[in-house]
Every structure is written in structure tokens, then in C-alpha cells.
Amino acid sequence: MQKYKYTTIILEKRLARWMNGCGLIVAPIGLIVIGFAEPQAFFVAGICLAIPYLLLLGKHFSDRSDKGNIVITPTAIHLGKDRSITQRYPDDESNESMGRGHGLWGKGHGAEGQEGRVLDGLTTINWNELGEIRSTTHTSRIQSSSGGDIDVETDVLHLIKKGKDGTEKHYGMDFSQWGGRFVKGHVGFYTAQRAIELIKNLLEAASEEERVEIIKNSKGVPTLEHKRRMRMVPFGNRKVLLCEVCTISSVYDDRIPEDERECPSCGSRPI
Numbered sequence: 001m002q003k004y005k006y007t008t009i010i011l012e013k014r015l016a017r018w019m020n021g022c023g024l025i026v027a028p029i030g031l032i033v034i035g036f037a038e039p040q041a042f043f044v045a046g047i048c049l050a051i052p053y054l055l056l057l058g059k060h061f062s063d064r065s066d067k068g069n070i071v072i073t074p075t076a077i078h079l080g081k082d083r084s085i086t087q088r089y090p091d092d093e094s095n096e097s098m099g100r101g102h103g104l105w106g107k108g109h110g111a112e113g114q115e116g117r118v119l120d121g122l123t124t125i126n127w128n129e130l131g132e133i134r135s136t137t138h139t140s141r142i143q144s145s146s147g148g149d150i151d152v153e154t155d156v157l158h159l160i161k162k163g164k165d166g167t168e169k170h171y172g173m174d175f176s177q178w179g180g181r182f183v184k185g186h187v188g189f190y191t192a193q194r195a196i197e198l199i200k201n202l203l204e205a206a207s208e209e210e211r212v213e214i215i216k217n218s219k220g221v222p223t224l225e226h227k228r229r230m231r232m233v234p235f236g237n238r239k240v241l242l243c244e245v246c247t248i249s250s251v252y253d254d255r256i257p258e259d260e261r262e263c264p265s266c267g268s269r270p271i
């Protein structure tokens with residue numbers, strides 16, 4: 001592993017963290033605004049907000065750790081330590097209720113334990129052990145405190161690990177509730193579909209060297225480099241465009257001709 005220390009792609013839940021962080025700031029501001037506008041409502045609103053806020057706070061700190069990361073190296077794919085990793089066997093497949101009832105306000109309750117044994121440790125699947133891969137979208141309905149339901153869509157990645165004795169183990173891992181994951185330290189953005197394409201490319205690669213190249217070219221621009229480039233673009237020349245390949249909006253320099261613009265996340269052009 002040491003040899004490839006820098007040739008890894010770490011897919012992290014940065015967007016989820018950011019969204020949580022955002023909620024953590026917005027909620028108290030909202031409360032203060034309510035307090036000024038309607039002092040009587042302040043107490044009621046405070047109670048209504050306090051519980052989701054505490055849950056969000058807990059989720060924020062649990063998400064900050066790297067335990068849910070997916071680490072891709074030239075030799076293997078590692079599924080981070082996460083409560084949502086479950087191990088099931090193919091004959092469990094009849095139970096089609098994929099994923100667990102994860103709500104916006106926290107991990108699922110109760111039912112999780114029945115769906116599969118929660119793995120206690122890092123899971124490594126070497127490239128020669130990887131079988132079928134696919135993704136599903138799991139919709140869970142959560143009740144919001146103000147009444148009514150909110151549908152939360154979670155993309156779940158499914159991987160099959162082939163054992164030496166012909167057995168197959170199924171691993172399901174929550175990929176994202178926010179449309180995708182970012183590459184750690186880079187602006188590369190992966191939807192579940194794009195992640196599967198990457199994994200398939202690596203699986204079909206002929207050698208470790210080839211995988212090193214694929215990994216190097218799949219991270220997107222380093223975050224610091226992207227920020228540096230953007231600082232040099234005058235405000236009036238900044239243009240936000242959506243990349244259709246990786247479904248993320250980025251800022252571009254509109255002085256660059258259209259056919260030379262490159263998506264900082266996936267490198268596709270023209271944008």
C-alpha cells in the first residue's frame with residue numbers, strides 16, 4: 001500500500017457535511033429572527049428547533065470522521081467503517097427492501113439490525129475478488145415534526161465479494177443522500193452511477209499500473225489549485241455552468257472559448 005500512498009481516490013461525504021454545517025448555522029439565526037419578529041413564538045419555536053438541531057449536531061460530528069469513506073487504490077477497494085455497511089448473502093436478496101430507513105435527522109432506528117449484520121471493521125475487496133457491482137436508490141419516508149412526510153432518496157452501492165471457495169458476499173453501502181460524493185482534497189464529484197463506471201473501469205484494467213493511471217486521472221482538479229485558478233478570474237467573468245456528465249455546477253472563466261472549457265470535476269468538454 002505504501003507504494004501507492006498518493007494514488008488513491010477517497011470518496012467522502014463532503015456535501016452532507018457541508019449541508020449539515022449549513023443547517024447548524026441557519027437554525028440559530030432563524031430562531032433569533034423569530035425571536036425579534038414574534039417574541040411569544042420564540043419559546044415554542046425554540047423547542048421545535050432544539051430536537052432536530054441536536055440530532056443534526058450529532059450527525060454533523062459523526063459525519064466528520066472518515067469512517068464512511070470509500071477508498072479506492074490500485075490494489076483494492078476499501079469500504080470504510082460505517083454503520084450503514086451491512087453484510088448479507090445472496091439468498092437474502094428476496095428481502096428487496098434495500099437500504100435502511102435512514103432519515104435526514106439521523107440513522108435509521110430499529111429495523112437496521114434485521115437487515116444484516118453490521119460489519120465491525122474496514123472491508124477490503126481486492127480487485128480480483130470483486131464481482132457484480134450496481135447501485136439502487138432507496139427512498140425512505142421520514143415524518144417531519146411540522147406534519148407531512150419528506151422523501152429522502154439515498155443511493156446505495158452494492159458490491160459482491162467473491163470468496164476462494166466460490167461463495168459470494170454482498171455488501172451494501174450508502175453512497176449519498178445528496179446526489180453524490182466528492183473526492184477528498186479534489187473537486188471531483190461522483191454520482192453513484194459515475195462511481196460505478198469508475199469501479200468498472202478499474203476492474204477491467206489489465207494491470208496495477210493501468211489502475212494507477214486511471215486513479216490519477218479521475219480525481220478532478222485539486223481543491224487548492226481550483227481555488228487558486230478561480231481567484232484569478234475577475235468577478236464579472238465568472239460563469240456558473242452545469243456539467244452533464246457529473247451533474248455538478250462549477251464556476252468558469254467566460255473568457256475561455258466554449259470548446260476549451262473543461263469541467264474541473266471530470267474533465268469533460270465542451271461545457
Ligand SMILES: [Zn+2]
Binds near residue numbers: 243247265266267
Ligand atoms: Zn463534469
